[in-house]
Amino acid sequence: MANNSMEAANTATQSVNTNTHTESKTMKQKKRSSQWTWYIFLIPSFLGILLFMVYPIAESLRLSFFKSNGTIETFTGLANFRTVLTSGPFWNSVWNTFYIGIFQIIITIPLGFIFATLINSVSKGKNFFKVLYFLPNVTSIVAAAMIFQFVLHPEMGILNYILGSLGLPTPGWFSDPATSKWGVILLAVWHWIGFVIIICLANLQAISSEMYEAAKIDGASGIQQWLFITIPNMTGTFAFLLITGWIGALQRFNEVYVVGGPNGSPARSIQTMGAFIYERGFTGFEFGVASAATYIMFIIILIFTFINLKVSKMKI
Template sequence: MILKKLGMSNKNVVGYLFLLPLILGVLTFSLYPIIEAFRISLYHHNGVRGVWAGLSNYDFILHDSTFWRALRNTFAMGLMGLGIGLPLSFIVASLVNSIVRPGMSMLFKAIYFLPNVTSTIAASIVFMLLFYPTEKGIANSVLDVFGMEPLGWMSDPRYAQISVILMDTWHGLGYSVLIWLAGLQSISRDLYEAAEVDGARKLQQWLYITIPSMKPVIFFMVVMGTINAFKRFGDVFVIGGPDGNPGGALFTLMLYVYRYGFYTFDFGKAAAASYIIFIIILLFTLLNFTAFKNKD
């Protein structure tokens, strides 16, 4: 009787029971933390007890120059990451997709995906050795061969951000290539055959068939890339520490949240900063929706 009132038939009970652990997990580990974080953001909270603060935490953050510096660094690194990583991975995916022999295609997929298997911490340490800040580093040794002066790849604020982006591009290239490949292989071959009949060259087919057909995948990659850019923490923490050194060039929004949450134990400001970041990501996502929206 109760099942019928809920609109559930007896034969579907087993299915709902299988879903129940997942639903409880989402409620416990996703929905509840979101609600609790918003509640804490309205308090001066040390993790144990709090005093009502209203919107003062949000007001403090929005008037904090350190927050805006972290936002500028995060935005600059995210823009560089999208500008370098997405076109590069798309070109690589297009080249892999053009390979006729299945064995060679699988080999290149595995090669490009291997860096993605390593952890962010391990990749950061490897690149710290690669970009060793003296002339003994591998990167500076290569520059020396061409008669160029050594660079402070991760010790000079002018080069630190681009060094991290190069590392991040290498580390995440394989994942992006696989996503692009999934989209490329869903494009009908009939379109290319019709273009060949009309005399279109390979480059013209790529520009006028491949890229327009990949619009939904491009949207997905831009949105996920934006979200990952605002979530940047592990690599900059390993390389630059909690202060985002050198010179605060690697100080991102997640380091800002980390500093208040686990250095000063001001969980109210950390939670408020997290919600501000959430709003920023939401605005960028809506902007992407508008930019990629189909028009009649």
């Protein structure tokens, strides 16, 4: 009887273990099946990335080694890169790109930070000022460029009207090669400053109020608190704005195309690298040269991003 009871108990235990193992295996299979169901939903996005990002990048790299007008192709090796690097208009576009980008950044970041500090010190109406300053950033850059053509018109523009009323010179902003770059800089500052203000405000509001209270107890003035507490705590934000600003500046195309066309009129004074690539590819039908210029621009952006990270003492 004892042996029979032991055998029955063992049989029951084995049955329970078998059922538990089966249930565990079934649950794992269901979980794995559920995971694969979610992966299926990612397929359209994955295909979109392959079709609209990976393929164009690979095709552009291939075209950079061919002389191509879109239908006829001839392998030329590194000839397209040599053509770009020895092209006067290309280096002129590099100069224009850096000139506009440098002044846009050194004006917009400090000015945006000052505005953000003033808004942060206001007790009421912060949201109103945030919306007011951020509106240009959500405005289409194409629409903004068209509006600025009227604002900076040499004869009918409101800015020249104000300057003339004050007895100051009235330059032909987008019609004079000597001042056309500054017309684009003014447009870029107006369009980008709202983004800088919002990013700076987010960091300003994250700085601990205890640091300011301790500084007040030690007798620090408002300017001293701004110089020795606020600015040091903003270095990460400044680095982020510097990097994103450079990347955007080096890819500048829309506004200069609207204002000066693909050749950056007047006299190629505002043609950027992006406009040079467009001109060679879609105006001159030199797709191989345009592809080579694209990769040269990519290398320039990569180098400057690396330099910015090193200067900002950030790790890649």
